[in-house]
Amino acid sequence: MNNIIEDRNVAVNISAKDWREAIREAGALLVQSGCIDLAYIERMINAVEELGPYMVILPGLALAHAAPGPDVYKDAISLATLREPVKFNSAENDPVRVVLCLSCKDRESHIASLRRVATLLMEEDMVERLANAKTKEEILNLLQSE
DSSP: OTTTSOGGGEEEEEOOSSHHHHHHHHHHHHHHTTSBOHHHHHHHHHHHHHHOSTTEEETTEEEEEOOOOTTBOSOEEEEEEEEEEEOOOOTTTOSEEEEEEEEOSSHHHHHHHHHHHHHHHTSTTHHHHHHHOOSHHHHHHHHHTO
16 A cells, blocks of 8 residues: 555645545645646545445545546545544445545556555554544554555
8 A cells, every 4th residue: 555655645634624625635635746637526526426425435434536537647545634524424434534535547457446445444443543643654654554
């Protein structure tokens, strides 16, 4: 996992008033690092609006993503922890404290990246440890231990 997430794509303790803003903030990290265009962020938000909160894959964690497209320039993942949890309207897994944004240039890398994320998140209490991290370095250390 540590070779797909770069330190510049991690933000700790961000403010978001709702799930849309949480996705925008986590996605902005990928825009700033040249991995995606702003249009990809809107596609991630549209996916939740159209398909529901299926991206909230574990208690406290959303894995925001959209299909590969011309607005994706590089395979990458961003991670943002939230100062205050937000609701995605997921009956089982709200509220969300950690938002991952996944960008993939093609279907094959999309599937491979999802597998790597799943492996990381299977670690006991990983979401809670990420959510409680106080610094970017602490998050990177958790990710590199995998």
